[in-house]
Amino acid sequence: MSSSSTAPANPLYFVPAQSHWPIITAIGLFLLMFGGGHLINHPDGLLKWSGLLGFLVIIWIFFGWFGAVVKESLSGLYSPQMDRSFRWGMRWFIFSEVMFFAAFFGALFYIRQLSIPWLGGDGAHQMTQILLWPDFVAHWPLINPPDEQAFAGPKAVIDPWHLPLVNTVLLLTSSITLTLAHHALKKGHRAQLASWLAITIGLGVLFLVIQAEEYIEAYTLLDLTLNSGVYGSTFFILTGFHGLHVTLGGIILLVMLIRIIKGHFTMQHHFGFEAAAWYWHFVDVVWLGLFLFVYVL
């Protein structure tokens, strides 16, 4: 049906009426980006505060816009076809996230397999080494960057079998507890559902705490920083963006927990929960790639 208000009891497709939320989101995003730019370029100026304003606007959007969607869903406006649109939307959003991480993994593989060996004179690149940094010896993880004046290398790399291993176990367990929560939801065991979901969120928070501890150790004990050559660059950009995604996924799961406590979702209809679970599993899979290629290998 063309609009919610004219929709009969069983609408064919829900097309929302006019909404002020998208334009507010666009303004919020602009303020955030504009303020972010000023924070970096003119940290002493006042315009950087527009970034904070934009951030607050976006928080407001999350409550307002998503709240409106939840209400529409609860009032039964969404047909099975609408449900499929949401599913396609979420799947392709996750695919876009996969490609975002693929860019950083691609950079990591290129640097490890090609640019570092070439700087060390591998293959046809002897002249590269002789002309640029004749003393540079190719190695990975990169402890001694070619230009050690500009980029002081780290003292050591992070041991994968301590904190990263704990984090791997935590995230893998959280995927299992989330699946248990999903099964409980499908069987209608609400108390079990809430407990398993709360445990999942707790594991996520614990993961982030340990990640923060790892960063502190990297900076204070290992001298592994953003400025310590390309090993630090790839390490922090991959684990950092992953950590941001864990944070976002944790917030999404927290919202799901609040909705469950409020009595939302039925045994049959709970796409919001499923989407959150898909996202959490995606974040988990990215971690496995990280653990393997950033820490272990």
Added chain:
Amino acid sequence: MSHSSAQASAHSEHEHGQPAKGLTRWLYTTNHKDIGTLYLWFSFAMFLTGGCMALVIRSELFQPGLQLVQPEFFNQMTTLHGLIMVFGAVMPAFVGLANWMIPLMVGAPDMALPRMNNLSFWILPFAFAMLLSTLLMEGGGPNFGWTFYAPLSTTYAPPSVTFFIFSVHMMGISSIMGAINVVATTLNMRAPGMTMMKMPLFVWTWLITAFLLIAVMPVLAGVITMMLMDIHFGTSFFNAGGGGDPVLFQHLFWFFGHPEVYIMILPAFGIISHIVPTFSRKRLFGYASMVYATASIAFLSFIVWAHHMFTVGLPLAGELFFMYSTMLIAVPTGVKVFNWISTMFRGSLSFETPMLFAIGFIVLFTIGGFSGLMLAIAPADFQYHDTYFVVAHFHYVLVPGAIFSIIAGAYYWLPKWTGHMVDERLGRWHFWLSIIGVNLTFFPMHFLGLAGMPRRIPDYALQFADFNMIASIGGFLFGFSQLLFLYIVIKCIRSTDQAPDKPWEGAEGLEWQVPSPAPYHTFSTPPKVD
């Protein structure tokens, strides 16, 4: 009802199927036709903005020596011209056409996610306002070319590069959301009976384009994030001193950039595949092969990116792989050109304005394709690289390619959008002025490039003077002809010459079964397709 007050107030309008009054209609709209219109007007505004920058470039290059602008400003003009035309003119125009036509073509009441659709559009004016504001900043706007290679865009960039990065982030967010909407609409909103292989080709090509967008825009976001980190946070992704590699930037950029080129041409193939059959009064020759060819081009677009980088010192195996994979693209593209020509063969042709632009597209895009084949030959590319030959090549595929197809699509669907017929006589004038202008501008650039004139310079050696003068005259002719297009569109909107539901006798498809102009809400009940 569970809506907020602002949404509830819009209900009364919606009950009559009428748009809301005033500015809020456009700010708050969830209607695919409104959003399509917004995209198309925004795109045209950006087309004129980027066009003015092109005319600054052509004015400076009218004669050798420095006349009008400083080299620094010239570099900002080439950079912003490219960015604005790619991200602000061509891409939004295709999204606008998708918004207007895909729901009509598949028999859907709207796009699958209408509020997100509104957001996709409204991010763009903010993003481009931010990008253009860099021109006024200390140190000037981006001056490193639209491909923003590191270290030009990192170590040696003006401070405004931060805002450039954030504005490109915003464009990327907009594109990804727009593409997700197209995919969800195409996969989920088709009328009963419309199987995938019955979908109109514009929908097919856009589905594949949307897949490319979702796959590569995040890579662009990743690469500009690495730039930001290198510039401001001390990382060394693109700095060999820390173990990184400036060439890595080029790999990542072109992994986005090459599919991006097809993002700007696949929907064009779709449009041409509608117009040619209509004015040939025949069915499209080889529908299935068109679908498979489009999918093949999309697949190949992911494995050819380094043909932009033949001169950076790739290993020999890389040069060979990327040379041959690039040449493979000629096969599915050739299938397409063959099909269009076979559609016209023994058809009962007529040459209304959309058909003129479509035929102009086929001929001139094919020239651009052939120069692309020349550039694909790695050893020859060492000669052509970074010369005006490259400029000629990609302007042939983008201007008489992508932009002609957009103009052709506009002439083809304007009767459906406005309910009025277009002034054919003026349309023909527009076509002939455009095609003469385009060829005068870009054909001499082939000779300039083969003779060795490098791209992106404000001054050149004397022997290039004559061809540059011709190109500049052609550039102004083409540019000002587009003002005629603006006049024609406004005249069409205000005209009283009522268009029938199906203004072109040979046209087929669901979009011609609704009245002209298309009512504000169409296909509230899905049509049956058999």
